[in-house]
Amino acid sequence: MNIIGKPKNILFVSIVSTFLVGSVLLSFLSKSGNKEHSGKKQIVDSFVSVSFVVAGDAMAHYPQITSAYDASKKDYNFYPVFQYISPVIKQFDYSIVNYETTAGGKPYTGYPQFSAPDTLAYVLKDAGFKFFVNANNHSVDRGLKGINNTIDVFDKYQIPHAGTYKDEETRNNVCPSIQNIKGLKVAILNYTYGTNGLIIPEPTVIDTIDTVQIKKDLKKALDSLPDVVLVCMHWGLEYQREPNKEQKDLAKLLFENGADVIVGSHPHVIQPIEMVSFDYNNRPKTGLVIWSLGNFVSNQRKQYTNGGILVNFTIEKNLFKNTIKIKDIGYIPFWVYKASSPENYYVLPVYKFENNDSVFKLNNIDELAFNTFIKDTRAHLKRDTLNIKEYFPSN
DSSP: OHHHHHHHHHHHHHHHHHHHHHHHHHHHHHHHHHHHHHTOOOOOOOEEEEEEEEEEEEOOOHHHHHHTEETTTTEEOOHHHHTTTHHHHTTSSEEEEEEOSOOOOSSOBOTTSOBOOTHHHHHHHHTTOOEEEOOSTTTTTTHHHHHHHHHHHHHHTTOOEESEESSHHHHHHHOSEEEEETTEEEEEEEEESOOTTOOOOTTOEEOBOOHHHHHHHHHHHHHTOOSEEEEEEEOSOTTOSSOOHHHHHHHHHHHHTTOSEEEEESSSSBOOEEEEEEEETTEEEEEEEEOOBBEEEOSOOSTTTSEEEEEEEEEEEETTTTEEEEEEEEEEEEEEEEETTTTEEEEEEHHHHTTOOSSOOOOHHHHHHHHHHHHHHHHHHOSSTTSEEOOSOOO
C-alpha cells in the first residue's frame, strides 16, 4: 500500500507546485506588461536633505571675559551668554561659527590681541555649534603657543575645525576638512585676508587668501568627490555694509573653481545674502554667497555692530540624479544685549524678544539700540538678493 500510494502523493504535489509557479509567473508578466505598455518609468527619486546654520565672529573682548568670571568657582561661565540663541542653533542639522579669538592662556586679553579662557570654545560647542573656522586676522595674536593651544583645545573638546594647523604635514592630511552629515559629504575650507601684520610662526600654517593655493585646495576637495564644497572667507573691509570688488572677484574665482557655498566674516556688520549664477565646467550652476554675517558675540556697541544674523539654508541631494539643490534660505537676526547689575552679555534672537519684555526690562537707551538694529537689519536685507541671478560686475 505504501509503495503504491507514494507516487500518487508525489504526482499531486508536482501538479500543485506547477500551478502555483505558473500563476505567480503569469501575474508578474501581466504586471510587467502593463508597465511596459504604459511607457512610464516607475522610479521614485530619493533625497538626502541637510539643514545648515552659520554664524559670524565669536569674539571675546576683555569686558566679556571679566563679566563671565565666577568668583565662587574661580572659573569663567559663558553659558548665560548663549542660553537664548542655543535652541535656535540646535534646530538645524549642522552649524558653523568663526572662532575669532585664541585659547592662548593667561593673562586673558581682549583687543587688540585676544586670548580667551578655554571654556569659551566648550560653551560654544555646547550651544550647538558643530564646526569652528579659525583662520582670521586674530589667529596669531598669541604667537606659536596661542595657535597650538587653540588647536589643542578644539581637539580636546572634539570640535572639528579648519583654517589653522600645527604644521604643513598636518595641513596636507586634513585640508580640506571632510564632514559626512546624514549621508551628505561636505568639504570645508577656510581663509583669511591676513593676520594683522603678525608673522605666522613656523612651523604653523594659517590659511591666508592666496588664489593659487585656493585653486589647488579646491581641486583637491573636488578630487575627494564631495557633494558640497563650502568655503568660509574672512575678507572685506571692516564696517562696510556692502561687499567690495575684491570680495566679488574672489567669490567669482571660488565659484568657478568648484565652490557651492561661500560664508563671509570680518566686516563686523551685516552684508547681503545672494544666489548667483555662473559657469562651471562650461555648464550653468548656482551658488550661495553670504557676504558677511556680522558679529555673533562681541563688546562692540556701535550701530550695525551690536548684532548680526544667523543664515540658514538646506542642501538637498537627489540620489538618483546625483545633483544638489540649495533651498530654504533664511536669516535670523539677533542683538547682543549688554546688561548691567550684574554686567553680562546675552545673544537675543529678535523674533523671541522683539515684543517680549518679560525676561529683560530694557532701559530707554538699550531699547532704542535694539529697535534700531532690527529696523536697520530688515531694511538692509529687504532686496531681491535671494533670486537666482548674475551678480558679478562686467569689469
